[in-house]
Amino acid sequence: MSALLNLALTFGMLSLLAVGGGTAVLPEMQTVLAQQFDIDHTAFVHIYSIGQLAPGPNMMMVLVFGFQVAGMLGAAVVLLSFFLPSSILCLWVGRLWDRIGERPWRRSVQNALEPISIGLMCSGVYAVAKAAVIGPLTLSMAAVTLVVILFTRVNPVFMILGAGVAGAALMHFFGFK
Amino acid sequence: MSATPEDSSGEPNLSVSAPSATLWQLFYEFLLIGAVSFGGGIVAYERILLIEKRKWLTVDEFMATLAISQTMPGLNSVNLAVLAGNHVRGTMGAIAASCGLLIPGMVFVLVAGVAYSAGEDHPLVNILLSGVAAGATGLLAAITFKIGDNHFRHFKSLVIIVATFFLMSFLKLSLVWVLVIMGPISLFLYRPQPQQKPFEQDSSS
Numbered sequence: 001m002s003a004l005l006n007l008a009l010t011f012g013m014l015s016l017l018a019v020g021g022g023t024a025v026l027p028e029m030q031t032v033l034a035q036q037f038d039i040d041h042t043a044f045v046h047i048y049s050i051g052q053l054a055p056g057p058n059m060m061m062v063l064v065f066g067f068q069v070a071g072m073l074g075a076a077v078v079l080l081s082f083f084l085p086s087s088i089l090c091l092w093v094g095r096l097w098d099r100i101g102e103r104p105w106r107r108s109v110q111n112a113l114e115p116i117s118i119g120l121m122c123s124g125v126y127a128v129a130k131a132a133v134i135g136p137l138t139l140s141m142a143a144v145t146l147v148v149i150l151f152t153r154v155n156p157v158f159m160i161l162g163a164g165v166a167g168a169a170l171m172h173f174f175g176f177k
Numbered sequence: 178m179s180a181t182p183e184d185s186s187g188e189p190n191l192s193v194s195a196p197s198a199t200l201w202q203l204f205y206e207f208l209l210i211g212a213v214s215f216g217g218g219i220v221a222y223e224r225i226l227l228i229e230k231r232k233w234l235t236v237d238e239f240m241a242t243l244a245i246s247q248t249m250p251g252l253n254s255v256n257l258a259v260l261a262g263n264h265v266r267g268t269m270g271a272i273a274a275s276c277g278l279l280i281p282g283m284v285f286v287l288v289a290g291v292a293y294s295a296g297e298d299h300p301l302v303n304i305l306l307s308g309v310a311a312g313a314t315g316l317l318a319a320i321t322f323k324i325g326d327n328h329f330r331h332f333k334s335l336v337i338i339v340a341t342f343f344l345m346s347f348l349k350l351s352l353v354w355v356l357v358i359m360g361p362i363s364l365f366l367y368r369p370q371p372q373q374k375p376f377e378q379d380s381s382s
Contacts, residue, residue: 017352018250023317027345028352043297049309050289052316056211056282057219057252063283064290075287083279086251087259091271094245094260102241104369110248112363115334116356118325119341125318126346132310141308145315150322156216160312167308168301 003070004077006036011062012081016089020117022059026124029062030131037069041131048128052160141167196233198265200273206231207258207277217320219254219278223261233265254278337363 010032014025026048033039039047047068051061059082066078097106133139141163149156210222220243227234234242242264246256255275262274296302328334337359344355 014352016250017356018252019356020247020253022252023320025352031349031351045310045313046293046297046303046306047290049306049313050293051286052313053215053309054282054285054289055213055215056278056285057254058217058282059252060279060282060286061290063286064293067287067290068294075290079283083251083255083275086249087255087271087275090246090249090251090256091259091263091268093249094242094263097241097245106244106248108364108367108369110244111367112360113248115328115337116341116359116363118321118328118334119338119359120345120352120355121317121321121324122338122342123345125314125321126342128310128317129314132307132314134307138307138311138314141311142315142318145312146318146322147315149316149319156316156319158216160309160316163312163315164305164309167311168305171304171307172301 004074007066007069007074007077008081010036010081011066011078012085015082015084015086018086019113020120022057023124024117024120027120027127030127033065037065039065039068043068045128045131049132049160053157137167137170196231196265198231198233198270200266200269202231203262203265203270204273204277207262207274208280209277211278212281220257223254223257227261233261238264333366337366 014029014032017028018025030041030044033044034041047061047064050064051058054060062078062082063075066074066076068074070077129142133142145156145159145163148154148159206226207223210219210226214222224239224243228236228239242260243253243257246253246260249256255278258274258278259271262270262272264270266273293302293306325338328338340362341355341359344350344358345352350358
């Protein structure tokens with residue numbers, strides 16, 4: 001019971017702090033999950049990666065953390081607490097906006113939040129990379145994926161899947177890390 | 178917790194030219210997006226649906242809705258679905274659209290997550306996911322680079338980006354504190370200008 005409450009509070013908080021999208025809360029999520037729910041950084045980045053393969057919003061992978069902590073009930077609690085608070089807030093403000101109209105300070109708030117959210121995304125890259133890049137092989141696969149996605153129009157899912165299969169083959173048959 | 182809509186029911190907020198669509202159509206169209214949008218870029222799919230395919234929003238309405246989605250916390254694609262659903266069919270529309278968007282990924286993630294939790298110690302699962310994680314790191318870096326592109330070139334933005342990164346990753350402050358510190362600073366730097374200065378675009382030509 002207290003685990004469910006803890007999950008609800010944690011992900012409800014993350015929901016309302018997710019400025020500029022879900023990736024902004026990745027580093028915080030990784031820290032909190034390790035400290036309070038005993039989900040280590042490797043499991044974190046594995047589950048994050050599963051989310052990248054999923055259709056729809058990639059942050060849906062938060063359900064798996066809920067599942068690992070408290071089964072299907074945990075997943076349901078995380079679903080509601082991660083998506084409901086921000087959605088209700090957005091709905092409420094959206095309606096307010098219809099009534100009062102655009103204001104210069106809304107643009108200011110958005111401009112002010114954008115660099116913060118990019119800074120947090122950089123922290124997210126750093127946090128994920130620390131757990132995912134475990135040797136020369138994973139480093140080069142991350143670098144190749146980065147370059148290919150930046151300079152071509154390949155769907156990222158194929159790149160990630162390719163990295164998984166290629167990496168597994170190299171690690172399995174040649175013992176690379 | 179904080180904000181709940183006091184007037185969620187009975188508020189005639191679709192006064193101006195609300196487009197007609199059934200809840201089922203809303204749910205179905207967003208379900209399609211939720212099912213086919215592998216690899217991100219969901220907002221682009223939503224743009225096509227809302228402006229071109231179903232014409233539920235005009236271009237101006239879409240841009241205004243997107244702006245609010247980006248300003249508010251939460252996932253941009255979900256916020257956009259909530260606001261678009263609300264625009265078409267009120268609260269029930271918001272629920273239909275966001276559920277549609279979320280359900281396919283939810284099923285995928287639960288199936289994959291249960292399988293992962295069962296086979297977490299399996300060596301093959303682990304090396305497969307190690308490769309996928311390396312790819313996902315590259316993807317996240319690429320997305321950050323693409324989104325941040327303009328900001329990395331402007332001194333004001335760059336200072337905020339570096340300071341935020343430093344507080345979060347090196348001082349390891351909690352996210353609340355990072356926002357409490359950086360929010361007001363950034364808001365001050367980006368406060369509304371009295372004499373409409375264009376947003377640091379090229380001034381020549």
